[in-house]
Amino acid sequence: MGTLLFGRATYEGMAAHWRGESGPIADFMNSVEKIVASRTLPEATWANSRLLDGEVPGAVERLKAEPGKDIFVFGSADLVADLLAHGLVDEYRLCLAPVVLGNGKPLFKPAPQALNMTLTKVTPLKTGAVILRYLPRYRG
Known part of the structure; x- marks a missing residue:
């Protein structure tokens, strides 16, 4: 980075x-x-x-x-x-943590159309969290 x-x-x-x-x-x-x-x-x-x-x-x-x-x-x-x-x-890297807060802000804002993504890699962490890597598939 x-x-x-x-x-x-x-x-x-x-x-x-x-x-x-x-x-x-x-x-x-x-x-x-x-x-x-x-x-x-x-x-x-x-x-x-x-x-x-x-x-x-x-x-x-x-x-x-x-x-x-x-x-x-x-x-x-x-x-x-x-x-x-x-x-x-170009790429999304999401960290999924094993905690449910019960409230908070949404990850994505409302959009006029769906965004499809392709999972490219999964990396588990010692904490129990998982890093998920996705490539967006934009409609052309």
Whole structure:
């Protein structure tokens, strides 16, 4: 992973948490490039962060065309819905944790049509969670 792409709310939550943490994961989160898609955030102040330049579809297409490592999106359901609507999600990596909370936000926002996906890999973790990797099959 070379870049993290966030919506504003997820960015603010992650920044608030990771700025005060230490250790290998915190070091990574604080040093990796971070880009924020926001119409309301005046500036991105977390280390190695910047605002996305322009409207999401075109700006993300330009980011994807740049050389470098993969772009990851954590959370940011509204942003992901926009990316999906424009065919800009190359792969989904979902972590299925063996915990039922009983409430919370849906993983996917309502969409005008179904998105079919192909399972490409399953990775069980020691915690009992499972990482599921899918490729979206966009209708053309």
